[in-house]
Amino acid sequence: MAVLSKQVAVPKSGFSPIPVIDMSEPESKHALVKACEDFGFFKVINHGISAELVSVLEHETVEFFSLPKSEKTLVAGYPFGYGNSNIGRNGDVGWVEYLLMNANLDSGSGPLFPSLLKSPGNFRNALEEYKTSVRKMTCDVLEMITDGLGIKPRNTLSKLVSDQNTDSILRLNHYPPCPLINKKTNGGKNVIGFGEHTDPQIISVLRSNNTSGLQINLTDGSWVAVPPDHSSFFFNVGDSLQVMTNGRFKSVRHRVLANGDKSRVSMIYFAGPSLTQRIAPLTCLMDNEDEMLYEEFTWSEYRNSAYNSRLSDNRLQQFERKTTHDNTLLND
Ligand SMILES: C=C1C[C@]23C[C@@]1(O)CC[C@H]2[C@@]12CC[C@H](O)[C@@](C)(C(=O)O1)[C@H]2[C@@H]3C(=O)O
Ligand SMILES: O=C(O)CCC(=O)C(=O)O
Ligand SMILES: [Fe+2]
Numbered sequence: 001m002a003v004l005s006k007q008v009a010v011p012k013s014g015f016s017p018i019p020v021i022d023m024s025e026p027e028s029k030h031a032l033v034k035a036c037e038d039f040g041f042f043k044v045i046n047h048g049i050s051a052e053l054v055s056v057l058e059h060e061t062v063e064f065f066s067l068p069k070s071e072k073t074l075v076a077g078y079p080f081g082y083g084n085s086n087i088g089r090n091g092d093v094g095w096v097e098y099l100l101m102n103a104n105l106d107s108g109s110g111p112l113f114p115s116l117l118k119s120p121g122n123f124r125n126a127l128e129e130y131k132t133s134v135r136k137m138t139c140d141v142l143e144m145i146t147d148g149l150g151i152k153p154r155n156t157l158s159k160l161v162s163d164q165n166t167d168s169i170l171r172l173n174h175y176p177p178c179p180l181i182n183k184k185t186n187g188g189k190n191v192i193g194f195g196e197h198t199d200p201q202i203i204s205v206l207r208s209n210n211t212s213g214l215q216i217n218l219t220d221g222s223w224v225a226v227p228p229d230h231s232s233f234f235f236n237v238g239d240s241l242q243v244m245t246n247g248r249f250k251s252v253r254h255r256v257l258a259n260g261d262k263s264r265v266s267m268i269y270f271a272g273p274s275l276t277q278r279i280a281p282l283t284c285l286m287d288n289e290d291e292m293l294y295e296e297f298t299w300s301e302y303r304n305s306a307y308n309s310r311l312s313d314n315r316l317q318q319f320e321r322k323t324t325h326d327n328t329l330l331n332d
Contacts, residue, residue, distance in 0.1 A: 016224070016225075016226070016227050017039075017218075017224065018039070018041065018042065018043055018216075018224075018226055018227075018234075019031060019034070019035035019038075019039060019041075019042040019043070020042070020043050020044075020045060021035065021042050021043065021044050021045070021141075022045055022046050023044055023045070023046045023047050023048065023137075023140065023141070023144075024046040025046075026144075028144065029144045029145070029147045029148035030148055032141070032144050032145055032148050033145060033148035033149055036145065036237050036241075036245075036248075036249040036250070037248055037249060037250065038219070038250075039216065039218070039250065039252060040216075040236060040237035040242070040249060040250035040251055040252035041216050041226075041234065041235070041236045041237070041252045041254070042234070042235055043226075043229065043232050043233070043234050043235075044137070044141065044232060044233045044234075044235060045231075045232050047137050047232070047233055048137070049133045049134070049137060049233070050133070051231060053126065053129055053130060053133065054130070054207060054230075056122065056126045057123075057126040057127065057130050057267065058209060058265060058267075060117070060119070060122055060123040060126050060127075061099075061123075061172045061174070061265055061267065062174075062265060063117060063118065063119075063123070064099065064114055064117060064123065064172070065097060065172075065174040065265075067114075067116060067117070069084070071116045072084075072097070072114075074116060075099070075114050075116075079100060079307070080100050080101055080102055081099070081100060082097070082098070082099050082114075083097065083098050083099075083100065084096075084097040084098075085097070087194065087195070087311060088307065088310075088311060089307070090308070090309065090310050090311075091310065092195055092310060092311040092312075094192050094193050094194045094195055094256075095175060095176070095178050095191050095192065095193045095258040096173055096174065096175050096193050096194055096256070096258075097173075097174050097176075098171055098172060098173045098174065099114075099171070099172045100169060100170075100171050101127070101169065101170045101171075101172075102168075102169065102170075103131050103135075103168040103169055103170040103269060103270075104164065104165065104166065104167070104168065127170065130170075130267070130269075131170060131269065134205050134233075134269045135161070135162065135168070135269070135271070137205070137233070138158075138161060138203060138205055138269065138271045139155075139158035139161065139162050140158075141203070141235060142157040142158040142161070142202075142203065143155065143157075143158050145157060146158070149245075149285065151282070151284050151285065156282070156284075157202070157241075157244070160202060160273040160274075160277060161202055161203075161271040161272065161273060163274060165274050166271070166272055166273055166274050167201075167272040167273065167274060167275055167299060167303065168201070168269065168270060168271050168272050169201075169269075169270040169272065170267065170268070170269055170270075171267070171268045171270065172265070172266075172267050173194065173256075173264075173265070173266045173267075173268070174263060174264075174265055175193040175194075175211075175213060175256060175258055175259065175263060175264040175265075175266075176263050177258075177259060177260060177261050177262055177263055178191050178193075178258035178259065178260055179260075180258075181258060181259070181260030190257045190258075191257065191258040192255065192256075192257065192258070193213055193255075193256035193257055193258040193264070194255060194256040195255055195311045195312055196217065196253050196254065196255040196311070196312050197253065197254070197255070197311040197312055198238070198239055198251040198252065198253055198254075198315070198316075199236060199238040199239070199251070199270060200238055200239045200240065200272075200302060200303060200306040200315060201238040201239075201240055201270040201271055201272040201273075202238050202240045202241045202244075202271050202272060202273060203235055203236070203237060203238055203241055203271050204235065204236050204238055204268055204269065204270050204271065205233050205234075205235055205268065205269040205271065206233065206234045206235075206236070206266055206267070206268045207230070207232075207233050207234070207266065207267050207268075208228055208230065208234075208264060208265065208266035208267075209228070209230050209263075209264060209265045209266075210228045210229070210230045211228060211259055211262045211263060211264035211265075212225060212226075212227065212228050212259065212264075213228075213256045213257050213258065213259055213264045214226040214228070214234070214254060214255075214256050214266075215254065215255055215256070215257065216236075216252050216253070216254045217252065217253035217254065217255075219250070223255075228264075236251075236252050236254060237249045237250060237251050237252060238251055238270070238271075239251045239302070239306075239315060239316050240272075240273065240279050240299065240302065242316065243279050243280065243281065243293075243294045243316065243319070244279060244280070244281060244282050244285075245281070245282070245285060246281035246282075246285060246286060246290065246292060246293050246294070247293045247294075248285065251316070272299060272303075273299045274299065275298070275299055275300040275303070276298055276299070276300065277298060277299045278296055278297075278298055279296065279297055279298065279299055279302060280292070280294070280296035280297075281293065281294060291321070291323045292321055293320060293321060293323065294316065294319045294320060294321060295319050295320075295321055297319055302315075302319075305318070
């Protein structure tokens, strides 16, 4: 596995500022909107997803990653399939192996489905049930957000990701314990599991085992560790939702640091719209004097441009509009 070892800022420790949203409490909608504005990140509890389903999928995922490398690479591919160390096609590497799958309702598990497993049927069923449950929870969260924003109809956002033909992805990540994290040999430097980035889609839903590593970047530039919680889900605002809210919601930068002792296993559902969906600030969220901060684009255009970029790039920059304020400054 290729290694990227570099000195990274030490995250704040102690009390965790990560907002916790109780899905069984309708009034959480206000805290939800504030979390999207202040952090672009929140943890969801009382979500109603079966712990049994999640633990079966985790078990099957661990089984898959335990296969010999020669077998896993039988399902290697791009953009979907097994990958190891290399993230995307533009030179990014991390201490991670992964399985990326199309999460469309009608995609089935595709030709890359790992039939090499002892019990492929269990893995396939767990994946299908997980995608269905997580998509439903994502729609519930997006509807709570629309309510909190005072937008009607309630499905303004959820309809973008609930369809048969949305461009959603399911990613299983495995970060093996990293022997390079040893103070004597590398001077206590961190090893990057998954480099800092924002997610291009509308919203992402992450569940991991109890191994730490995920960090988010606060608006003051500092990194904060996200305490792992295997029974909860973590949501992060993606670039497309930042644009649709005209910058009101923040697409949070995040990264994963490798762990010296324990493996981390995570599953992330990236809720994306259909390829032809127009992404632009929602006029119902704008006041008369507000200016659109972004040029409009289709999800297909944005996805193509994102997949040609490096992980840490600011992908939205090229879609930012010059505002009257910028033009005034230029003319002064
Ligand atoms: C370096 C890259 C990997 C990525 C495609 C990209 O060119 C830039 C965006 C990356 C990202 C981040 C969120 C998701 O993990 C992902 C699947 C996505 O949609 O955008 C990855 C892409 C990837 O791993 O191929
Ligand atoms: O594995 C994780 O915990 C996060 C990975 C991530 O951010 C991603 O796959 O986009
Ligand atoms: Fe991510």
